[in-house]
Amino acid sequence: MNTTTTTSSIHPRSYEPTPPRQLAFIGLGVMGHPMAGHLAAAGHTVTVYNRTAAKAQQWAAEFAACGASVRHAATPREAAQGADIVLGCVGNDDDLRQVTLGEQGAFAGMKAGAIYVDHTTASADVARELDFHATELGLHFLDAPVSGGQAGAQNGQLTVMCGGQQTVFDAVAPVVAAFARAFTLMGPVGAGQLTKMVNQICIAGVVQGLSEAIAFAQNAGLDIPTVVSVISKGAAQSWQMENRALTMARSEFGFGFAVDWMRKDLGLVLEESRRNGSAVPVTALVDQFYGEVQQLGGNRWDTSSLIQRLPRK
Incomplete structure (x- = not known):
């Protein structure tokens, strides 16, 4: 097929030659839709499942029109049948159990x-739980949460942090390369989720600092594009500054990773910190600030909307 075909959800990129595999993808949200699309565009046969069946049907029609070998299934079990690798990206621990376990879960069909490669941001505990069930069934499991946001998924430039066995990781790596710029084994099952928690701790602090900085600059009467241009060339530079500072100043918050999702992730961090004895006072405070954003009606605003709770001229 033509791998440079533009679709509504993935941006054109080139793919390293990889033997085509029989794959399934479960969960077609703002991340899963383009991730599954890159797999199809790389030449794999992909069967998809989504809880809202219309989304799976639309995805299959979209990529079939581009010449890809795709279909949609009515259940996770049906999607997983015959697949070498099943990938998934759903909402939380309960969603993950729902699509993997039980009579109609993916494990029953594999x-x-x-x-099974789980790209959900979930708890380390559920990763270990599912690894146990997978092993009992003669299956393999990797926890592999992603970072890079909606743009990273669309561009095929996600960072994937993985927990599992080396041999399983090695088998999956050429496939995941379709949507990842980095795919790194962090340790045993659960280590991927723990690394993603580290990632979210960093993001929470950076976004709050950037929010305060932009609000301060606006209240001081400074020209925001000039300020950002200057300080982004020094020690203050960050991905958030490069990609969100100007949109924050314009109160534009439609960039994919919603406040509701960030609060879910920070809840995982806070729970794990209590378990392992870590002090995360800034993270706990920023979590409360995101709660204030939710009270403002910003549940689906992106994470840079922290600035909305600050007074600005």
């Missing part, structure tokens, strides 16, 4: 030796 063949012996198949691999």
Whole structure:
């Protein structure tokens, strides 16, 4: 197929030659839709499942029109049948259990030796729980949460932090390369989720600092584009500054990773910090600030909307 075909959800990129595999993808939200699309564009056969069936049907129609080998399934079990690798990206621990376990879950349909790769940001505990169930069934499991946001998914430039066995990781790496710029094994199952928690701790502090800085600059009467241009060339530079500072100043918050999702992630951090004895006072405070944003009606605003709770001229 033509791998440079533009669709509504993925941006054109080139793909390293990889033997085509039989894949399934479960969960077609703002991240899963383009991630599954890159797999199809890379030449793999992809069966998709989504809780809202119309989304799976639309995805399959979109990529079939581009010449890809795709179909949609009515259940996770049906989607997983015959697949070498099943990938998923759903909402939380409960969603993950729902699509993997039980009579209609993916594990029930997977063949012996198949691999489930979970891209959900979830708890380390549920990763270990599902690894246990997978092993009992003769399957393999990797926890592999992602960072890079909606733009990273669309551009095929996600960073993936993984927990699991080296041999399983090695088998999956050429496939995940379709949507990832970095795919790194962090340790045993659960280590991927713990690394994603580290990632979210960093983001929470940076976004709050950037919010205060932009609000301060506006109240001081400074020209925001000039300020950002200057300080982004020094020690204050960050991805958030490069990609969100100017939109924050314009109160534009439609960039994919919603406040509701960030609060879910920070809840995982706070729970894990209590378990391992870590002090995360700034993270706990920023979590409260996101609660204030929710009270402003910003549940679906992106995470840079922290600035909305600050007074600005």
